[in-house]
Amino acid sequence: MTQVGEGQEADEAAPSVMTFGAPAVGEILAERYELAEHINDDSAGRQVWRGVDVILRRPVAVVLRYPGGDSAKEMLQAAVAASRVIHPNLVGVYDAIDEEDRAYVVREWVDGHSLRELVADGVLDPARATSIAHAVSGAISAIHATGMVHGNLHPGTVMVGDDGRVVLADARTDGADTPETDVRAVGGILYYALTGHWPHTEASLTAGSTRRSRSPLPDAVRDASGTIAAPRQVRAGVPAYLDDLTMDLLDSQLAVPSSDVLAAELGRLDAAAEEHYLDSGPLRFTSGDDGGPDLPTPGNRKMLIGIAALLVIALVGLSLGINALVGNGDSTDGQAGPTPSTGTSTQPAVAGDPEPPAATPRKVNLKGNQVRVIDPDGTRSELDDVEKAVDGDSNEGWETESYRGGSKFGNAKSGMGILINLGEPREVTSVQVVFSDPGVSAELRWGTKDFPASASGDRALVAAYTNRIGNPFEKTENTNVLFNQFVPPGQKYQYLMLWITDLPETESSGRYKIGVQEITVQSR
CATH class of the missing domain: 1.10.510.10 (Transferase(Phosphotransferase) domain 1)
Structure with missing residues (x-):
C-alpha cells in the first residue's frame, strides 16, 4: 500500500464523539486513535488513514476494513503475527481491533x-x-x-x-x-x-470478458x-x-x-x-567454502590495493634497472640495445587472449523527426503524433484509428508501421516497444535506405524491408516486448521498421486499435 503525508500531534481539545459507519476526520477509535487524514484505499479494499495516538502522542497509520468479523479475520491474524517480529526493517504493529461492523489495524507511521x-x-x-x-x-x-x-x-x-x-x-x-x-x-x-x-505481473481475464486487465x-x-x-x-x-x-x-x-x-x-x-567496489564477480549462495571466489570485504579490499601498489612499485623499479643495464652495456655487435617507445607493447599478441569487453549498450536519444508512420494501403490519415512514441513518456503515444470488421485493420490493409532512422549506422543491441494493450502482433524489420513519405514510397519501403530481427510476436500477452536477436554481432543498422499486422479488440466489442506508447533503442 502507498503511504504518504506527514504525521501530526493530537489537538489539545477533548476527543470527538465516537460515530459508526464511514470514518470521519477527527473520529476517535478505541478511545485512543484519532483519524487525521484519509490517505487512500488499497488494492484489498481497505482504507488507509493517517492518525494520532492521543495517549502516546505519536503519529500512526490506521488501516480499516468493512465489515469486521470473518471478513477481516485474515487481516487481523496477519497483524497479530507481524507484531511478534521486531526488526528495524519491519513496520511496527501497535494494535488490531475487531468491532464486527469494522476492523482496523494500527501500525507505525512512516514519513516517506x-x-x-x-x-x-x-x-x-x-x-x-x-x-x-x-x-x-x-x-x-x-x-x-x-x-x-x-x-x-x-x-x-x-x-x-x-x-x-x-x-x-x-x-x-x-x-x-x-x-x-x-x-x-x-x-x-x-x-x-x-x-x-x-x-x-500476470495478465488476468476480467470477469465476463475476453479482454485482459492491466496490472x-x-x-x-x-x-x-x-x-x-x-x-x-x-x-x-x-x-x-x-x-x-x-x-x-x-x-x-x-x-x-x-x-x-x-x-x-x-x-x-x-x-x-x-566502497565503490562493484565489479564483484560471481556470487556464491553457500555457507561453506566451495572453492569459488568471494566478494572482498571493504577491509580486505584496502589491503589488496596496498599489496597491488607495492607490486607495481617493485615491477617499475625492476624494469628501470633492466633498461639501465641494457642501455649502458655493449651488445655482441657493438650496438646499443633497442629502447621500446612510450605506449608501445613489446609483447606479441598471444593466440587465445580474451577480446577486450564490448562497450555497454546505451539508449539512443531519438527525436520526433527520426520516426514516421508507414501506411502503404491506407488513406494516410493516421500519421500524426508519431513523435510521442519516442518522447520518453509511456503514458502517451501514437495510435491507430479504430477499425471494424476484423483485427487485421478491418481486413482493409496488410499492416502499418513506424520507420526509425537512427541517424547513422549503429550496432543495435535491443529495441523495446511498449504498446497500449496486449493482443497485438508485430515484428521488427530492417533495411538500408529510406523512401519518399508517400503511399507509393511506403509500398516500396515495405517491399524492400524483408529482413526480420528475430521472430515476430503473435497476439502478445503483455504490453512490453523486446527485440534483441541482432545477429551477427557487430552488424550496424540505420533504418529499422516496427511492422504491425494484427490489432487487439478494444473494450468496445467489434472494434480494433493499438497505441505505440514508447520505442527505446539501445546500441553500442
Missing part, C-alpha cells in the same frame, strides 16, 4: 514513500537498489526465523522513509505463500528498482517466447553480477538460497557498494 512511488520518478542506481534489497531480505529473514512468511512483498509494501530507513509492511497469512515465494519476490524488488518493471505495475519486457529481458538489456549501467543475481532469483528452474543466506550476500554487496 513506497518503492513504487520512488521508481515512478526514475529507476534507481545499482547501489541504492542493492541497499533496498538488502534491507528487505533482512526483514524477510527475521520473519522466516519465526516460521512465518510475509506473502505480500511488492513495490507497494516496501517503504523508504525520508530518513533513508527501508521498512516492509502489510504481511498476509492466507497460507498460499512459502519462504521461496518471499525470496523470489526479493528478486522482483531488485528487477523493479533497476528497470521500473515488475517481473511477477497497476508495468509488466517486465519480454521476448517473443515470453521470457523476461535481463536488467542489462533494459537499461545501461547495471553491473553483471547484479544482473546475474536478479535473474537467478527469478529463474524458477534454479533453486533459491534461504533468506538468511541471501541477506548475507546482499549485505556484502551493500558494503562493497559503499
Whole structure:
C-alpha cells in the first residue's frame, strides 16, 4: 500500500464523539486513535488513514476494513503475527481491533514513500537498489526465523522513509505463500528498482470478458517466447553480477538460497557498494567454502590495493634497472640495445587472449523527426503524433484509428508501421516497444535506405524491408516486448521498421486499435 503525508500531534481539545459507519476526520477509535487524514484505499479494499495516538502522542497509520468479523479475520491474524517480529526493517504493529461492523489495524507511521512511488520518478542506481534489497531480505529473514512468511512483498509494501530507513509492511497469512515465494519476490524488488518493471505481473481475464486487465505495475519486457529481458538489456549501467543475481532469483528452474543466506550476500554487496567496489564477480549462495571466489570485504579490499601498489612499485623499479643495464652495456655487435617507445607493447599478441569487453549498450536519444508512420494501403490519415512514441513518456503515444470488421485493420490493409532512422549506422543491441494493450502482433524489420513519405514510397519501403530481427510476436500477452536477436554481432543498422499486422479488440466489442506508447533503442 502507498503511504504518504506527514504525521501530526493530537489537538489539545477533548476527543470527538465516537460515530459508526464511514470514518470521519477527527473520529476517535478505541478511545485512543484519532483519524487525521484519509490517505487512500488499497488494492484489498481497505482504507488507509493517517492518525494520532492521543495517549502516546505519536503519529500512526490506521488501516480499516468493512465489515469486521470473518471478513477481516485474515487481516487481523496477519497483524497479530507481524507484531511478534521486531526488526528495524519491519513496520511496527501497535494494535488490531475487531468491532464486527469494522476492523482496523494500527501500525507505525512512516514519513516517506513506497518503492513504487520512488521508481515512478526514475529507476534507481545499482547501489541504492542493492541497499533496498538488502534491507528487505533482512526483514524477510527475521520473519522466516519465526516460521512465518510475509506473502505480500511488492513495490507497494516496501517503504523508504525520508530518513533513508527501508521498512516492509502489510504481511498476509492466507497460507498460499512459502519462504521461496518471499525470496523470489526479493528478486522482483531488485528487477523493479533497476528497470521500473515488475517481473511477477500476470495478465488476468476480467470477469465476463475476453479482454485482459492491466496490472497497476508495468509488466517486465519480454521476448517473443515470453521470457523476461535481463536488467542489462533494459537499461545501461547495471553491473553483471547484479544482473546475474536478479535473474537467478527469478529463474524458477534454479533453486533459491534461504533468506538468511541471501541477506548475507546482499549485505556484502551493500558494503562493497559503499566502497565503490562493484565489479564483484560471481556470487556464491553457500555457507561453506566451495572453492569459488568471494566478494572482498571493504577491509580486505584496502589491503589488496596496498599489496597491488607495492607490486607495481617493485615491477617499475625492476624494469628501470633492466633498461639501465641494457642501455649502458655493449651488445655482441657493438650496438646499443633497442629502447621500446612510450605506449608501445613489446609483447606479441598471444593466440587465445580474451577480446577486450564490448562497450555497454546505451539508449539512443531519438527525436520526433527520426520516426514516421508507414501506411502503404491506407488513406494516410493516421500519421500524426508519431513523435510521442519516442518522447520518453509511456503514458502517451501514437495510435491507430479504430477499425471494424476484423483485427487485421478491418481486413482493409496488410499492416502499418513506424520507420526509425537512427541517424547513422549503429550496432543495435535491443529495441523495446511498449504498446497500449496486449493482443497485438508485430515484428521488427530492417533495411538500408529510406523512401519518399508517400503511399507509393511506403509500398516500396515495405517491399524492400524483408529482413526480420528475430521472430515476430503473435497476439502478445503483455504490453512490453523486446527485440534483441541482432545477429551477427557487430552488424550496424540505420533504418529499422516496427511492422504491425494484427490489432487487439478494444473494450468496445467489434472494434480494433493499438497505441505505440514508447520505442527505446539501445546500441553500442
